[in-house]
Amino acid sequence: MTEMTPLERVLTTTKHETPDRVPIFILLSTTCAKLSGFPYKEYYSSGKHIAKMQIQLQKKLDYDCLLGLTYLAQEAEPFGSNVIFYDDGDPNIHKPGFFDDPNKLLEVEMPDPFNDSAIKESLILQKTLAEYGKGKIPILGVGTGIFSLPSLLIGTSKWYEMVLMEPDKSKSIITLLKDYIINLSNAKIESGADIIVLVDGLASASSIPPDIFETFVKPALTRITKEIKAPVVFGTAGGEIQPLIQLVIESGVLGITLSFSDELETIKTEFGDKTVLLGNINNLEIVDWPNSVIEKVVQNCITEGADRGGFILMNQHTFPAALPLEKIEHLIRKAKEFGTYQ
Amino acid sequence: MVSTNLIKLYNQFVSYATNRKYKDAMKIIDEAINSKLDPKLIFTEIISKTLNNIQDFAEEGYKTVSSFQVLAISKIAENAIKKLKNVMGDERDEIGTIILGNIQRDYHVLGPEILRVFLEVAGWKVIYLGPDTAPKEFIRAAKENEADIIMVSSMMMNTAGGIPQVRALLDREKLSGKIKLMVGGAPFNFNLNLVKKVKADAMAMDAYEAVEYAKQLKEFGKIVDYKTEKKKLQYQKAFRLFEMGG
Numbered sequence: 001m002t003e004m005t006p007l008e009r010v011l012t013t014t015k016h017e018t019p020d021r022v023p024i025f026i027l028l029s030t031t032c033a034k035l036s037g038f039p040y041k042e043y044y045s046s047g048k049h050i051a052k053m054q055i056q057l058q059k060k061l062d063y064d065c066l067l068g069l070t071y072l073a074q075e076a077e078p079f080g081s082n083v084i085f086y087d088d089g090d091p092n093i094h095k096p097g098f099f100d101d102p103n104k105l106l107e108v109e110m111p112d113p114f115n116d117s118a119i120k121e122s123l124i125l126q127k128t129l130a131e132y133g134k135g136k137i138p139i140l141g142v143g144t145g146i147f148s149l150p151s152l153l154i155g156t157s158k159w160y161e162m163v164l165m166e167p168d169k170s171k172s173i174i175t176l177l178k179d180y181i182i183n184l185s186n187a188k189i190e191s192g193a194d195i196i197v198l199v200d201g202l203a204s205a206s207s208i209p210p211d212i213f214e215t216f217v218k219p220a221l222t223r224i225t226k227e228i229k230a231p232v233v234f235g236t237a238g239g240e241i242q243p244l245i246q247l248v249i250e251s252g253v254l255g256i257t258l259s260f261s262d263e264l265e266t267i268k269t270e271f272g273d274k275t276v277l278l279g280n281i282n283n284l285e286i287v288d289w290p291n292s293v294i295e296k297v298v299q300n301c302i303t304e305g306a307d308r309g310g311f312i313l314m315n316q317h318t319f320p321a322a323l324p325l326e327k328i329e330h331l332i333r334k335a336k337e338f339g340t341y342q
Numbered sequence: 343m344v345s346t347n348l349i350k351l352y353n354q355f356v357s358y359a360t361n362r363k364y365k366d367a368m369k370i371i372d373e374a375i376n377s378k379l380d381p382k383l384i385f386t387e388i389i390s391k392t393l394n395n396i397q398d399f400a401e402e403g404y405k406t407v408s409s410f411q412v413l414a415i416s417k418i419a420e421n422a423i424k425k426l427k428n429v430m431g432d433e434r435d436e437i438g439t440i441i442l443g444n445i446q447r448d449y450h451v452l453g454p455e456i457l458r459v460f461l462e463v464a465g466w467k468v469i470y471l472g473p474d475t476a477p478k479e480f481i482r483a484a485k486e487n488e489a490d491i492i493m494v495s496s497m498m499m500n501t502a503g504g505i506p507q508v509r510a511l512l513d514r515e516k517l518s519g520k521i522k523l524m525v526g527g528a529p530f531n532f533n534l535n536l537v538k539k540v541k542a543d544a545m546a547m548d549a550y551e552a553v554e555y556a557k558q559l560k561e562f563g564k565i566v567d568y569k570t571e572k573k574k575l576q577y578q579k580a581f582r583l584f585e586m587g588g
Binding site for chain 1: 362364408409410411413414417447449450451452455498499500501503528529532533534535536
């Protein structure tokens with residue numbers, strides 16, 4: 001078979017047909033920050049810096065995506081949430097904007113995200129990636145999912161308590177934020193993203209049971225996938241998804257990321273024709289694996305997931321900076337070797 | 343002997359707690375108090391037994407017990423205990439003291455907040471230090487309160503890197519044999535080798551495990567019974583790897 005471009009490879013597998021080989025998505029964030037040579041805060045605050053490193057690493061390692069992610073807390077910043085920048089890891093929420101009084105979130109006028117510098121940089125990132133790879137390499141526009149965003153605005157404990165004690169108020173918050181996510185995602189697409197990945201760790205099975213997903217997440221996610229003008233992948237940041245997978249599929253997403261602890265073979269058998277599966281390399285344990293274990297894990301993933309297409313080999317969440325590039329190179333080399341379709 | 347009424351109230355309470363029916367569960371506690379049942383019995387035979395029951399349910403039936411489900415049960419237990427305290431006061435027998443908090447630069451408090459309730463129901467005195475706790479604060483609190491165990495939570499790889507400083511301070515104060523160090527949080531669940539890299543005595547994957555392992559650390563000074571065979575194998579692998587310098 002003639003060698004495909006990364007975009008052709010990914011489009012083919014998403015149609016549940018077999019491309020030349022299994023597509024490989026490598027999610028790198030802190031690794032890029034470390035290699036960039038910039039102080040982390042400066043790196044994460046610049047779409048140009050991030051794009052440069054994403055392009056450099058994709059060229060060097062030759063995998064099948066460009067990651068349009070600045071950091072996941074960015075959507076909360078226009079609401080006044082305070083982000084902490086580390087000198088050895090990804091930025092994170094420091095203090096949620098409505099931590100002191102979650103009820104105020106319902107009264108607030110929706111901020112215009114496009115006036116926010118972090119959001120502007122995120123769009124610059126998509127645009128810069130597109131200038132390099134549009135039409136050849138899929139650009140993943142990454143953002144926070146609908147059930148996780150409230151936790152960045154009021155705090156996880158308070159958000160869970162609200163869902164438990166005040167379900168109607170919680171639904172109002174989801175309704176309020178739904179259009180915000182749709183608008184941001186569509187802006188990323190206009191700037192160059194091909195696929196939107198909504199990372200919703202708090203909507204994984206590790207975080208919520210099926211009835212909560214069905215009541216709070218599914219209706220909003222269904223609307224979001226309809227109104228976003230590109231395919232949507234549901235991401236869990238390493239959280240398990242197996243007990244919820246039918247509900248996620250019914251929400252209309254193109255694909256679902258799996259945790260290392262999800263049973264890929266079972267999921268492939270039951271749902272492989274209904275959705276695209278992305279996964280499920282353990283992003284943290286790999287640090288301790290010798291090359292022989294990396295090979296075995298890659299081979300297992302491909303054996304269990306790759307048949308008839310509809311599968312992308314991916315780390316379940318971004319790799320830590322402590323993982324040497326040589327190990328990632330070995331993973332990719334073996335994925336190409338084992339993942340070639342006959 | 344446990345009365346028929348108490349058994350009936352327990353069955354109703356456990357059903358409401360499992361199904362996250364907060365208000366209904368609170369009504370059962372009100373009913374139990376109004377029936378003039380011994381508050382200590384309400385605590386042991388309804389609230390504490392419910393958490394144990396749900397732990398068994400988790401072990402037997404569910405691969406995944408979601409953090410939301412555990413939070414809901416802990417909130418129900420926490421508020422039920424508050425009601426009881428109004429009639430029985432704060433007095434109860436404590437089995438030991440635990441210092442609990444997030445390591446410095448870590449702000450993910452959900453897990454420790456849930457765990458605090460589970461530990462208190464299990465009979466521990468818990469000194470909760472909250473998010474962003476410096477290693478020396480864990481040691482200071484442990485010394486002041488003559489603690490048995492320090493429990494440190496971290497949800498990020500980079501913040502987990504601060505935990506070995508807790509061990510270093512325990513060593514420096516010659517407290518490592520006396521005060522045990524337990525860790526928890528997503529990075530430890532994703533990489534079972536990490537527990538030894540941060541030089542902890544044990545790690546727990548969830549609140550249920552933390553309660554069980556705290557008991558074992560207090561009684562035997564180490565974990566003697568891992569909850570599953572698979573986990574035991576993984577632990578053994580982790581410990582070997584560490585000894586080999588991996």
